[in-house]
Amino acid sequence: MSDQVLSFEDALERYDPTFGLEVHVELNTETKMFCGCQNAFGAEPNTQTCPTCLGLPGSMPVVNRTAVESAMRIGLALNCQIADWCRFARKNYFYPDMPKNFQTSQYDEPIAFDGYLDVEVASPDGGSETVRVEIERAHMEEDTGKSLHVGTSGRIHGADYSLVDYNRAGIPLIEIVTKPVAGTRASAPAVARAYVEQLRELILALGVSEARMDQGNIRADVNLSLAPAGSGELGTRTETKNVNSFRSIERAARYEIGRQAAVLEEGEKVFQETRHWHEDTGVTTSGRAKSDADDYRYFPEPDLVPLAPSREWVNELRTTLPEPPRERRARLQAEWGFSDLEMRDTVGAGALVLVEQTVAAGAPAQAARKWWLGELARRANETETELSALPITPADVARVQALVDARTINDKLARQVLDGVLAGEGDPDEVVAARGLAVVSDDGALSAAVDEAIAANPDVADKIREGKLNAAGALIGAVMKSMKGQADAARVRELILEKLG
Amino acid sequence: MPQITRDEVRHLADLARIDLDDAELDRLAPQLEGILDAIASISAVAAEDVPATSHPVPLSNVYREDVVAASLAPEEALSGAPQVEQQRFEVPRILGDEQ
Numbered sequence: 001m002s003d004q005v006l007s008f009e010d011a012l013e014r015y016d017p018t019f020g021l022e023v024h025v026e027l028n029t030e031t032k033m034f035c036g037c038q039n040a041f042g043a044e045p046n047t048q049t050c051p052t053c054l055g056l057p058g059s060m061p062v063v064n065r066t067a068v069e070s071a072m073r074i075g076l077a078l079n080c081q082i083a084d085w086c087r088f089a090r091k092n093y094f095y096p097d098m099p100k101n102f103q104t105s106q107y108d109e110p111i112a113f114d115g116y117l118d119v120e121v122a123s124p125d126g127g128s129e130t131v132r133v134e135i136e137r138a139h140m141e142e143d144t145g146k147s148l149h150v151g152t153s154g155r156i157h158g159a160d161y162s163l164v165d166y167n168r169a170g171i172p173l174i175e176i177v178t179k180p181v182a183g184t185r186a187s188a189p190a191v192a193r194a195y196v197e198q199l200r201e202l203i204l205a206l207g208v209s210e211a212r213m214d215q216g217n218i219r220a221d222v223n224l225s226l227a228p229a230g231s232g233e234l235g236t237r238t239e240t241k242n243v244n245s246f247r248s249i250e251r252a253a254r255y256e257i258g259r260q261a262a263v264l265e266e267g268e269k270v271f272q273e274t275r276h277w278h279e280d281t282g283v284t285t286s287g288r289a290k291s292d293a294d295d296y297r298y299f300p301e302p303d304l305v306p307l308a309p310s311r312e313w314v315n316e317l318r319t320t321l322p323e324p325p326r327e328r329r330a331r332l333q334a335e336w337g338f339s340d341l342e343m344r345d346t347v348g349a350g351a352l353v354l355v356e357q358t359v360a361a362g363a364p365a366q367a368a369r370k371w372w373l374g375e376l377a378r379r380a381n382e383t384e385t386e387l388s389a390l391p392i393t394p395a396d397v398a399r400v401q402a403l404v405d406a407r408t409i410n411d412k413l414a415r416q417v418l419d420g421v422l423a424g425e426g427d428p429d430e431v432v433a434a435r436g437l438a439v440v441s442d443d444g445a446l447s448a449a450v451d452e453a454i455a456a457n458p459d460v461a462d463k464i465r466e467g468k469l470n471a472a473g474a475l476i477g478a479v480m481k482s483m484k485g486q487a488d489a490a491r492v493r494e495l496i497l498e499k500l501g
Numbered sequence: 502m503p504q505i506t507r508d509e510v511r512h513l514a515d516l517a518r519i520d521l522d523d524a525e526l527d528r529l530a531p532q533l534e535g536i537l538d539a540i541a542s543i544s545a546v547a548a549e550d551v552p553a554t555s556h557p558v559p560l561s562n563v564y565r566e567d568v569v570a571a572s573l574a575p576e577e578a579l580s581g582a583p584q585v586e587q588q589r590f591e592v593p594r595i596l597g598d599e600q
Contacts, residue, residue, distance in 0.1 A: 163587055
């Protein structure tokens with residue numbers, strides 16, 4: 001069953017969208033939130049568990065100091081107040097991936113609250129504008145285990161049974177909740193995306209999470225509602241769960257605007273519910289209604305004592321904050337010598353951190369930009385993945401550029417090197433060696449190829465002898481062709497001119 | 502004074518995944534009401550300057566350093582599982598939302 005969807009333009013003509021985002025950030029602490037089990041991605045199932053994170057009777061949690069510190073640093077970086085006293089709370093519900101039958105979270109006493117993030121988005125006139133996204137709260141909680149659904153469907157629906165791995169259960173999570181963001185009109189999906197992108201940038205700068213969306217380190221829920229245009233009202237919202245790429249955040253928001261508009265146009269009411277985002281088809285489908293199941297019966301966690309972070313501690317953490325995102329972008333733009341347009345495209349492509357890391361690995365800024373926004377952006381687009389999820393590191397890209405600069409390879413071969421790295425054939429040097437991609441600058445081989453080219457093109461050779469140096473291009477082309485693109489073009493040109501000059 | 506209805510008891514039973522029949526609901530609703538009445542009598546003597554107590558001992562700021570401790574071996578972790586497959590806990594079919 002598919003829903004009716006109004007076109008985005010028609011929907012916006014009649015309705016104002018308001019959105020809010022809940023972003024879960026998995027911290028990169030050494031250990032879990034309440035026990036000493038290792039926090040690492042990709043271990044064998046159920047090798048990182050203990051009585052506490054398995055919820056066995058008699059076990060007692062103790063909170064991870066570093067996780068609390070990371071939570072406060074995130075809060076401070078988002079311009080939040082830090083609670084001078086707060087407690088954990090039990091959120092009670094039954095689900096097999098949560099062995100205690102409650103999630104240890106925070107309820108009405110979050111560690112951080114009342115902040116904001118100024119988000120830069122491209123404006124329709126080609127410039128950029130700043131939208132202040134207000135932060136309601138950032139609170140601490142724990143992740144759940146991972147379920148594998150066994151059955152013919154491979155999905156939860158129609159599964160025969162499920163298999164649970166509790167390695168992820170208890171990994172520290174910070175949930176960051178925005179206030180409703182209204183008045184962004186047609187930019188709403190782009191602002192939602194830019195908020196998560198720039199939040200991720202901040203998280204990376206803080207160094208508190210690996211922040212890889214493809215590994216689920218950052219997960220977003222998108223709340224969205226529509227109200228009649230100009231009414232200033234707030235409509236009934238839906239919550240689309242686990243939208244796990246920047247691109248999907250924008251798409252899911254757009255889709256919900258169109259879907260809800262179609263519902264309202266029919267004179268129906270938007271149903272307050274959880275919806276699921278389907279990456280493959282680009283639609284959301286109905287999950288469960290907000291109902292009794294949301295009766296979580298929160299109460300203060302008796303096994304964890306209250307937190308009362310001293311103001312000295314908070315102030316000390318304040319001194320460890322990275323520079324604010326806007327100042328950071330201004331500094332990077334100046335350092336890299338990017339035009340406003342180049343900078344906007346870099347930010348827009350989610351490539352700011354990648355370019356920064358590539359430059360840090362030794363590449364010139366313009367070269368870093370060229371690879372990420374050109375060749376690699378094209379490949380990310382083709383495979384519908386995020387740039388940062390491509391299986392190539394900034395160090396690899398810097399190495400490819402270094403090989404070009406050293407004239408070991410040329411731009412054309414560099415693309416083949418990227419192909420090899422993306423195909424998992426190893427780092428750039430390994431790909432060059434395995435595929436035999438290095439250009440030939442050995443004079444013996446080149447000289448022979450040049451002699452052949454001259455012999456095969458006597459007219460061209462005569463022109464060059466007469467001083468028409470532009471004609472050399474034809475001979476270089478012939479040499480490149482005979483050497484399958486692997487000749488050092490600059491050296492070939494020198495040899496031609498030496499022989500005919 | 503608290504008034505707890507049969508419907509509320511049914512709702513609580515649903516949340517707790519306890520299957521109660523009509524006779525049990527009739528019997529338990531007044532009992533729960535009695536418990537709530539008893540608790541309410543404490544509120545009657547606690548003046549406004551007495552904060553609600555969540556923790557009996559006035560202790561705060563107990564932290565654990567972020568240092569890895571030994572985990573259970575997977576065989577130990579799984580030893581209480583009724584069914585194991587692929588080194589994972591096998592659980593009955595899950596109905597409802599994927600979290």
